[in-house]
Amino acid sequence: MGLQNFRTLATFSGFRFTPLVVVELASNVKEETITWLLSRIRDQQQNGGAELFAEQLGPSVEAQEKENPNVFLVGASWQRLLSGAEDVGLFKEYNDGSMRGFTRANKHNFKDFKGKVRHDLSDANLRTALQHFMPLSYFQQEKYSERAVLLRRLLSKGLLVQIFPLHEKEELKRLSFSWYKKVKLSLQPLDDIRHYYGEGQALYFGFLEYFTFALVPMALIGVPYYLFDWEDYDKYVVFAVFNLIWCTVILELWKRFSASLAYRWGTLSRKKAFEEPRPGFHGVLGFNPVTGREEPVYPTAKRHLRIYLVSLPFVLLCLYLSLYVMMIYFQMEGWALSVHDEDPTFWTGILLFIPSIIYAVVIEIMNLIYRYAAEFLTEWENHRLESSYQNHLVLKVLVFNFFNCFASLFYIAFVMQDMVLLRQSLATLLITSQILNQFMEAFLPYWLQRRRNKKMIRKVQKKRTLEDKELPLVEQVRLEADMSTYLGTFDDYLELFLLFGYVSLFSCVYPLAAVLVVLNNITEVYSDAFKMCQVFKRPFSDPAANIGVWQLAFEAMSVIAVVTNCALIGMSPQVKAYFPESETQLILWTVAIEHGLLAFKFILTFLIPDIPKHIQIKLSRLEFESLEALKKKPKKKKMQPLKREPSDGYCPV
């Protein structure tokens, strides 16, 4: 969106400004609250306002009684956005190719700064800047607690229905065309995705793509393995060794790739702003020991009590329940097998797969229910920071999901030691969960949204004919307000995590797993992209520098994969043949090699730098320059320009 566009759209839509964010208040909010809120948004900064534009959205073409009149569009002047970009510490590419913190003072030294919005600050950046200025998270900077209290009060009383950024039809069309509408082999437009949705989203899609490519060699090895050694389980040793190296190497390389992306997008060297309490945090009003401001205080000891005395036992109970369900599954499995053995027909052959399918469905349902419970518990633990909340939630969900999905496989592999059943079980679990996921994640929301969309278009068409089937702004806003809210990348990463687990842990006994996951990932790219563009409200952008706690989760999984693959190798008949007389010797050797590999893995993590060298040099240069600048500053007043005698610089050694 260029500056021209910026103005045109504003004029065209009947507003004095380009609306960027929608604020919806409940319909029963008092008139004076609205007036006060609007004045907060519009007032100049020195009066404690946010100095933004705000206007009420007019009624839609066919205004109904149930339609909420309290929908407001918020925008900002070009200057205000630039100052916002400076305040949140955005990094942009400088003239010399390095990334520097954006300042209005030397804005013209930034690359491609031509007065055009599109080239200066990406859309997502604009939104970050605006977000920073949003009245509910900005005004009354000084009186911190009041702000937090206000937001909580608005939310808890249901007065603030929602806040979300508007989609931009033109941009979105372009993006979706290059992203998923072309049927051709090409990489995803990561830069454009970042431009429209922000770094957090773009990193997820980057990781998804990277993971898919990383799986290709495994899939290529897997197919001949599957075709020619289908029943020859002895030969899986080579594949297990491959897995073991693969899962370590790809995660190390991803760290470097992710650092390159984050550097290019300016989030790598960006300083984190001071983290404020999450809106849901509550407690007795007290003083924050760090900021000295008044804010709710909640004792850490109390939180620890809740975590260790309630959450932890609850998680353990759930794990026990999951084990119990697993045992039922094995009983069903045994029953199906006995039926099949008694009188094997085509139908009993199918019956053999039924327990696994049921178990897979039950696992998905349990995961879903547990997810809600985990969210409730983590909310109840009352974490002060959003990051701490996220970490605790991820940890809870991860442990349970891991256990739920893999416990049966571990049991089959290491207790029952039945490789045929392991292969069958793995295949059923993988395929069923993929089908379920695709349905729940993409098809269902798409279908719902399509219905809603058609209804709205039909409604508008009643009044007047539409050109290009495009909705007027007012209808567009109403439509988007009705869209589902995108809940972040959590579920997407979780799905990838479990797929990574299936592939790295047990794919040596079922070499097709990698192929299946590659196929799944390709459809996942399309369905996720479609979902982002068409089904959900546009999310606020999140200036992430890496995939955060998920990197840790994947690394933990890769450690487990090393142990598991070593154990599988040790159990293989091929290896057992080398130790015909003594099982003890075999186990000791397996354990010794496994320890060596784990040690090697940790050394490798130290040896491979997390940031590629050329980026490290650029970062050091920036740091060096700021150090030099600091050094020179206080001396500037006193120091005369250096005039050296030629003899002065010469050392007569």
Added chain:
Amino acid sequence: MGLQNFRTLATFSGFRFTPLVVVELASNVKEETITWLLSRIRDQQQNGGAELFAEQLGPSVEAQEKENPNVFLVGASWQRLLSGAEDVGLFKEYNDGSMRGFTRANKHNFKDFKGKVRHDLSDANLRTALQHFMPLSYFQQEKYSERAVLLRRLLSKGLLVQIFPLHEKEELKRLSFSWYKKVKLSLQPLDDIRHYYGEGQALYFGFLEYFTFALVPMALIGVPYYLFDWEDYDKYVVFAVFNLIWCTVILELWKRFSASLAYRWGTLSRKKAFEEPRPGFHGVLGFNPVTGREEPVYPTAKRHLRIYLVSLPFVLLCLYLSLYVMMIYFQMEGWALSVHDEDPTFWTGILLFIPSIIYAVVIEIMNLIYRYAAEFLTEWENHRLESSYQNHLVLKVLVFNFFNCFASLFYIAFVMQDMVLLRQSLATLLITSQILNQFMEAFLPYWLQRRRNKKMIRKVQKKRTLEDKELPLVEQVRLEADMSTYLGTFDDYLELFLLFGYVSLFSCVYPLAAVLVVLNNITEVYSDAFKMCQVFKRPFSDPAANIGVWQLAFEAMSVIAVVTNCALIGMSPQVKAYFPESETQLILWTVAIEHGLLAFKFILTFLIPDIPKHIQIKLSRLEFESLEALKKKPKKKKMQPLKREPSDGYCPV
């Protein structure tokens, strides 16, 4: 040393300033080089000098012909030192109790700033500041390469003999009295040590003390174990479990303790200055990609070739040699045993210990020789940074020392499974190496220094009678110039590392080990303290924030300790009794529990914060304030003082 003292001493010693650092040039340096160098030191900063004081040391009382006349004393004005303290980014305690970067502008807001040197900046800090200004590492800041070239040329041609800070007799006397001259139970005066020697030294002594205290519970448990269960090796399981927990917990707690110390001393939050190439670094002149300055450039690929094609094979060869020596030891052991078994007398009883003693001595000698080889190789690898040099040296030395000292014990424990021999071997190794160390480290240098000292005093006494046996400044400088150079904490840490290994790995079979190490540590404190004060030249201070790479080394050892103790437990007859029929079951259980413990250890490392909470809060507050200050700066010009209407701040929700 107060400001009064500062002046008095200067007047008293016949200098216009208090001498702080001694620079000794070779006696054959040309007159014009000296003149040039002195002008570099004395010139004002705008002329490219260092703006320090420098004066030649006069001849000593009984001047001999061989005495070097080119000894210079360097000092600085009070203002110059303060500006140096600011430039190197010293942290001091502020009025409000927090630690802040020292600036001359608000020097009076720092705690206890009363115009007295002693209270403002510790001696070690003074020296850091001066070090920063030393001509050889400071002047011609702009022409970087020239400076590096100069220093190298001076050093390589042997023109610069040495640079070292002077001891301060009064301070030293006070320190040594409170440190090691009192015979009473008390903690070391860590703050005073840091004051005199700097943070690096003080952290070493802090760690030594901490380690000793951490060993006390183990020693207390060890004594009754030793007395009542001397031959009952079945009972070592409890002790092994204790070891296993102990070695994890004490390292985690040390991190927190070390952070507290570093915070109090102002090094925790201090920003590292840009690291410059080490003096020994050489290469083709090129441009540093970070600073853009001219400096020697050496390709990383070449260095990697040297590391992987020469250093690594060399280390492996040495390890093989060490194994070979070990095998010879076992042959000797076997021979001694056979002699004793044939005809057991008192003398053959003693003969049994001889191989172990010889082996212990050989190990020490091999370590010593290897140390020189490692230093040579690491120097040859031509690392650009001192830190990288240190890391590679530590890694090389650690691996070999670990192997050399513990290989035989591992062999006895896990291959021979002979617990009686293990105990005997451990005791001999430990006691012999302790005796050797104390002799080499403390007694020998002490005796040498004492002889030198007496000679000097006798020499002076010939000329005139001394009051209080105190030497005049000139003689003091000459005497200190002859003292040995302290080579850093490397050897001291290495010794602690090996002791930690003996205790954490195998002390369960020889419970007296902890007692021996405690006794050794107590004498170590005294001998190290004595060594620092009386035997060595005063070292330049090193503003360390932690024990650096050694923390990593100790943690690696604690991981090995967990594995070893698990294996020892698994091998114990007590545990074996639980699995009478199947050895496989026993091993699998041991391995499973070991994996669980390792996982728990890593989780624990995540759970326990490295920095205690109250310090974390102070650090965050500082960060928050600087963020706030940054936010306000650019707006200051435009913003009017905030005048809010009362109704403005009120939310009529």
